[in-house]
Amino acid sequence: MDETALNHYKGAIEALMFVNEKPLTIDQLKEGINELDKNDINDVLIALQADYQQRNSGILLVEIAGGFQFLTNPQYVQYIRNFYKTKHKEKLSKPSLETLAIIAYKQPITRLDVELVRGVNSDGVVAHLLEKELIKVVGRKDGAGKPYIYGTTKQFMEYFGLKSLEDLPNLENFPRIQEIQKMAAENEGKAAADAASTEAQGPTEAALVAGQETPTAEAQTAASEGNNDEPEKTS
Secondary structure, rough: OOOOHHEEEEEEEHHHHHOOOOOHHHHHHHHOOOOHHHHHHHHHHHHHHHHHOOOOOOOOEEEOOOEEEEEEOOOHHHHHHHHHHHOOOOOOOHHHHHHHHHHHOOOOHHHHHHHHHOOOOOOOOOHHHHHOOOOEEEEEOOOOOEOOOOOOOEEHHHHHOOOHHHOOOHHHHHHHHHHHHHHHHHHHHHHHHHHHHHHHHOOOHHHHHOOOOOOHHHHHHHHHHHHOOOOOOOO
């Protein structure tokens, strides 16, 4: 491809990127530039990325969430904040970040499993993350009640600037998540031990646990004799 053609298709890709809010894949770009094959489109993208990087542009062409998108250069983020007098992204609360991290690393996962790891009710946090489209329902778990199971979304990857879930930081860098996972494992072990202990109890012990008393042998004998007594005859 000569320089004239290359510059032409650079402009075509810029136009397609400009009118789309979401990242565009090479397949999607080919729908608009059908005279080029995928390899040619990839070459144009690489050339565009180099152009913006070389001139230290305020806009960068970034590969993100399986596609390509123009994003502002982090080097100039302070000017954007000054202009809008606000942060570029809504800051997630600590409970939201903790819940999101658990779902990201353990997906697919149910809300109850999230609560087991966190140790607190997570209804509101999960609903908030669903509203923000950072997580989604990916199916139902087999078993009683068939609860929903959750996973992360493309918006999650866009929010954190990830190409794929493989780019998630190593879990070793998050001691808090390791700590709550350890606590969850201990709680699961304790619950299993309690259940096994209850099953091993005899009938009398089980009745006492339930707050019921088992009649003694003497009481059972007295009751039996009382039932066999005949009423006295009167003359």
